[in-house]
Amino acid sequence: MEFTPIIGLEVHVQLLTKSKLFCGCPNLFNPDNPNVQTCPVCIGLPGSLPVMNQEALRLSQKTAMALNLNLANFTKWDRKQYYYPDLPKAYQISQFDLPFSYDGWVEVTLPSSGETTKVRLIRAHLEEDAGKNMHDESGRGGDSKVDLNRTGTPLLEIVSEPDIRCAEEARVFLEELRLLLRYIEVSDCNMQEGSMRCDANVNLHVHEDGEKIPTPIVEVKNLNSFRGVEAAIEYEIKRQVKAWETDRKRIGDVPKETRGWDADRGQTFAQRGKEDAADYRYFPDPDLVPVTTTDEQLEAIRATLCVFPADRRKSYVNDLGLSEYDASVIVDQGREYADYFDEVTSVCGDGKQAANWLTQDVQRELNDRKIEIAEFSISAAVLGSVLQKIVKGDITIKSGREVFAELLKQSDDGTTVSAESVDAIIADKGLGKEQDTGKIDAAIQAVIDNERNAKAVEDVRGGKQQAVGPLIGQVMRELKGADAGSVRQMIIDKLTS
Ligand SMILES: [Zn+2]
The missing domain is CATH 1.10.10 (Arc Repressor Mutant, subunit A)
Structure with a gap:
């Protein structure tokens, strides 16, 4: 049997605002104190009125720019009606027909083949998150509880075209998306805490007698780890191949199915049937005015963007002569790490030397001390000045390592080390060129x-x-x-x- 897997992702990302999307409640992950971050607006008490959080829209627009999406100058809010215990007001404020952004793409490179593909995006829209139902999982019955701390958290939904062709590509797409959103500081994308979640739509195009036959689409909901996304899609492809061989059902023969993912058993399982958009009875929210954004406002947001991870990788390879591997290692560590690398490089004037030190000597210290680059006691300027002396031939690499070790020792003893410390250490230890x-x-x-x-x-x-x-x-x-x-x-x- 010949077939092509067809995969599209819907990614939900919580935004890093101080307060919720339509009220002043704090936007914090706080599972230990349920139902303390609530007010009449976010739990939907009669007579309460929502007010849009401007910062949430700004972070969403910033994200859309990084995802090559077109931005709409006019957008509006719609009510999506459904009842669930974690949504006490019985509707979610979302965006239906006029989302604030549409038609974008993300470029991904597959580690296994080195192949680069563009995953197109249909749209990104902003909505409020629901609360959280917690069920007793002891198997002895018990209570189900509802925590509404999360209710009303600004949630960005990013919807891809079904351009993804394998589980690995889905994982890499998500990893690149997370890296990008962290670089532009719109979300922490912490999957354990649920601030990044993913649904995967999966079906097959079966190739038979020169025909491509689409099989029924299955949506796997609430994937909350990269491994989970990859494993669930792999499982689902295998399951659908078997299903086709057994029942030969095509798309349209059965309604779209919703499945969950059981990470412990490594299987997807059937859930409730999927509602159509018609079941939600979308209509414009009468409590919220539509939002207009001027081109000037959008340009001001664009000015706050940084250099994106993909562009940094390219520039490290093309301008600094790093290998693709080293460039990725540095960029994938996050923006602070890449900024540190940039500063070391600009001080010492040699990207390869900076990359060697960062990925070996510095990384070893970070691992041993279990710290991030932001907490590292040797600043980029100080490391840069050590490397500059190596690059100029004033000291050997071996002497550079001695200086590095002494800098660490001094800062462990409480001294703030500087470029002057570097000169003093070289003189004290007789490491300079003359010596x-x-x-x-x-x-x-x-x-x-x-x-x-x-x-x-x-x-x-x-x-x-x-x-x-x-x-x-x-x-x-x-x-x-x-x-x-x-x-x-x-x-x-x-x-x-
Ligand atoms: Zn509230």
């Missing part, structure tokens, strides 16, 4: 004076330059980290001048 040259000179003299080397020394004196090799080797063993080229030159100079 280095002195040391190398002494080591070379010792090797020349060693009787065992008399023959080689004579040969070099007599013009046989290839005899210098073993002498360089001995000096290098003595002075780990010295530059072999300059040692070679110094030995030749000493013996032939």
